[in-house]
Structure formats: structure tokens, C-alpha cells
Amino acid sequence: MSEAEFEYQEKIRRLVVKIVKHYRGKGPENVKVKLESSQLITIEIRGVLSSLSEILVKEGAVDLVAEYWKVLKPYLEKEFMAEMIETIGTQFTYNWKIYELCPSGRAIMIQLNKSV
Numbered sequence: 526m527s528e529a530e531f532e533y534q535e536k537i538r539r540l541v542v543k544i545v546k547h548y549r550g551k552g553p554e555n556v557k558v559k560l561e562s563s564q565l566i567t568i569e570i571r572g573v574l575s576s577l578s579e580i581l582v583k584e585g586a587v588d589l590v591a592e593y594w595k596v597l598k599p600y601l602e603k604e605f606m607a608e609m610i611e612t613i614g615t616q617f618t619y620n621w622k623i624y625e626l627c628p629s630g631r632a633i634m635i636q637l638n639k640s641v
Contacts, residue, residue, distance in 0.1 A: 537566065545570060567635070568636075
């Protein structure tokens with residue numbers, strides 16, 4: 526990996542950490558950024574759920590957490606979309622999914638597609 530690619534990944538990772546801190550009040554456990562191609566970026570975030578979400582998952586209310594994310598998504602988009610576009614350098618589409626809603630393997634995967 527070239528130094529430029531590494532710096533690009535780090536810029537994206539730092540912004541993702543900032544977004545999670547804004548939502549959660551503290552940073553995520555782990556953020557991995559993978560440049561799949563010149564058009565596709567995959568971001569894996571572990572330790573992203575708030576304390577309330579952790580309690581809901583622990584008590585079996587996983588559906589409430591999924592609904593909560595549907596409400597939170599437009600807020601986070603509004604707050605951080607311009608910064609993400611500036612960081613990536615172009616418009617993009619994205620999709621996301623919560624994986625493994627058990628504490629040991631919980632993660633959110635986000636795929637950014639720059640071919641808009």
C-alpha cells in the first residue's frame with residue numbers, strides 16, 4: 526500500500542471515529558477501512574452502540590435498536606455528509622448493515638460507492 530493510500534484510509538478512519546464519538550460519547554473499539562477498489566470503500570466499526578443500545582440488545586430488544594438506527598441515520602447524514610464528501614473527494618452512495626448483534630461480534634459495515 527502506498528503512503529497516499531494509507532493517508533487516505535486514515536482520513537476516512539479519523540472521520541468515522543469522530544462521527545461515532547459524536548453519537549456515542551466515546552470512540553468505537555475498532556474502525557477498519559478497506560479500499561476495495563478505486564470506487565468502493567468498506568468500513569467496519571466495532572463498539573459503535575450507545576450504552577442504551579447495549580442495554581436493549583442485552584435485554585433482547587434488538588428490533589428497537591434497528592429502529593433507533595433508522596431514526597439516527599438521517600441526523601448523522603445531515604451532520605456529517607459534507608465532511609465525508611470532502612474527505613472522500615466526491616459524491617457517493619452507501620449502504621450499511623448491523624452484523625452480529627451479540628456483544629462479542631457486533632459490528633456495523635458501511636460500503637461507500639464513489640461511482641455515482
